[in-house]
Amino acid sequence: MSERALSADERKRAVGLAAADLVEGGMRLGLGSGTTVEHLLAVLAERGVDIAGVPTSEATAAYARELGIALLDPSEVDRLDLAIDGADELDEQLTATKGGGGALLREKVVASMADRFVLIATEEKLVTRLGESFPLAVEVVPFAVAPVQRTLTQRGYTVTLRRAGGGPAVVTDNGNHLLDVHRDGGIEDTAVEDAWITLLPGVVASGLFVELAERALLVDDGGAVRELRRPTD
Numbered sequence: 001m002s003e004r005a006l007s008a009d010e011r012k013r014a015v016g017l018a019a020a021d022l023v024e025g026g027m028r029l030g031l032g033s034g035t036t037v038e039h040l041l042a043v044l045a046e047r048g049v050d051i052a053g054v055p056t057s058e059a060t061a062a063y064a065r066e067l068g069i070a071l072l073d074p075s076e077v078d079r080l081d082l083a084i085d086g087a088d089e090l091d092e093q094l095t096a097t098k099g100g101g102g103a104l105l106r107e108k109v110v111a112s113m114a115d116r117f118v119l120i121a122t123e124e125k126l127v128t129r130l131g132e133s134f135p136l137a138v139e140v141v142p143f144a145v146a147p148v149q150r151t152l153t154q155r156g157y158t159v160t161l162r163r164a165g166g167g168p169a170v171v172t173d174n175g176n177h178l179l180d181v182h183r184d185g186g187i188e189d190t191a192v193e194d195a196w197i198t199l200l201p202g203v204v205a206s207g208l209f210v211e212l213a214e215r216a217l218l219v220d221d222g223g224a225v226r227e228l229r230r231p232t233d
Contacts, residue, residue, distance in 0.1 A: 030083025099137025099207030132186030144202020
């Protein structure tokens, strides 16, 4: 372990290295989104690991092409060996919130296709209760933004339409908008809230990832990586 606190970028590199050790040649991967996953992809390219992957965002697809990583369309595969992605927050049950980068729908689709789903994150992303300090993202078709916002507000959430620099509404890779929702005290029952939110007409996906991740790799300030596994009954 380093004697100094590493920069955020150095820590992301460290956990990317650890995650790369889970990848074997010939695997079909789910390629997550965000800066932490970019480090993972760079390591895989540096090592020359022969893999192909389904990207979870246009940004990931572009970066993978730049690195020479082969890409797959979801229609080409019925399952993936492994998906690796970051998290906005996660708890000890390995329930996570995702969507800070706006790719939650494709991230959830890809995670559900994988035999194993692994989260990689810096240590401070581990929280006691989700949705309190970092808002939960909800992807909504443009037509339904106002009705969904009203319904979420009535349930006790503070709801904000995500905008680009205070300007127009952010548009996802799927042509939808994003609502960022927060509740004082956080989300008590994540499974119930995920199901309730997802069933609202016009909602495409909730950023709650419940019972999807089998393990998480977390890196601390010094670069040490520890593994968490989802508790089993």
